[in-house]
Amino acid sequence: MIVSFRFDMxxxxxxxxxxVYLPDDYYQQKKRYPVLYIQDGQNAFFDRLSFCGVSWGFLDYVKMMELDIIMVAIPCNFTGFKRMDEYGPWRINQELSYQETQIKGKIIGGEGIKYVEWMVHQLKPYIDCRFRTLSDDTAIVGSSMGGVISAYAALAYPEVFKKCAALSTAFWFYMDEFAEVIESHDYSLDNRFYFDLGEFEGCGDDVIDEWYIESNNMIYSMLKDKMENLEYHYFEGAQHNESEWRKRVPMFMDFLYQ
Structure with a gap:
């Protein structure tokens, strides 16, 4: 069952x-459900709505596995460079901003902290009030820049987003900032963090391929002694697209919802 509505930020x-996806028997039950917040939510459920014509297949997966869960899909902002702004917790430096925009003097990123605060202080309380959720069992998932904002949310608010899957994450935009977040927070046995990357994340750019690999390896080095429930994967030959991420749904969902 799908419920849709507009929500102020x-x-x-x-x-x-x-x-919002609700289990088919939601209104016949009285139980409460864990919640998964999905970034780039236009790609979550339906191929026809997905950016590249291939969804992540979450509906097929939860029904096949008979997984009782509420899923909240939040589409990205397609206006100009607003996706990069909202999914970037901090402003991206001038050189990397130009690389992404090809516009001199255009600085992107920096709205992501407010975006996560919106999820924490507005959207999540509304979802927990309107639907029968397990408010203590909240996960977040995203890829690429959606992985950036998902990782930031889980690492900066581990008491809220206790589970996270960050796929093909562009950590390289913000290595110093992520290092500071990780250093300043503690993580409990309740926290579960999955992240991964493919061999060819740079969409044809060998240098960016290496940036992805190096930055993800560095994040793993920072987290491996701080978080017990940590899973990190590298996929040879994998590229940067929804078809690849769809293949990994069973892997990270099994990890998050053992």
Whole structure:
């Protein structure tokens, strides 16, 4: 069962269409459910709505596995470079901003902290109030820049987003900032963090391939002694697209919901 509604983002002065998946027998039951927040939510459920015509197949997976879960899909902001702004917790430096935009003087990123605060202080309380959730069992998932904001949310708010899957994450934009977040937080046995990358994440750019590999390896080095429930994978030959990420859904969902 799918429920959709528009929801205000007060601090960012915009709104977003939210799509919520409820188990088919939700209204016949009285039980409470864990919640998964999905970034780039337009790619979550339906191929026809997905950016590249291939969804992550979450609906097929949860029904096949008979997994009782509520999923909250939040589409990205397609306006200009707003996806990079909202999914970037900090401003990206001038050189990397130009690399992404090809516009001199254009600095991107920096709205992600407010975006996560919106999820924590507005959207999640609303979801927990409107639906029968297990408010203490909340996960977040995303890929690429969606992986950046998912990782930031889980690492900066480990008491809220206790589970995370960050796929093909562009950590290389913000290595110093992520190092500071990890250093300043403690993680418990309740925290589960999955992340991965493919061999060819740079979309044809060998240098960016290496940036992905080096930065993800560095994040693993920072986390391996701080978080017990940690899983990290490298996929030879894998590229940067929804078809690849769809293949990994069973792997990270099994890890998050053992």
């Amino acid at each position: 007060d601090e960012l002065k915009r709104d977003r269409k939210i799509t």
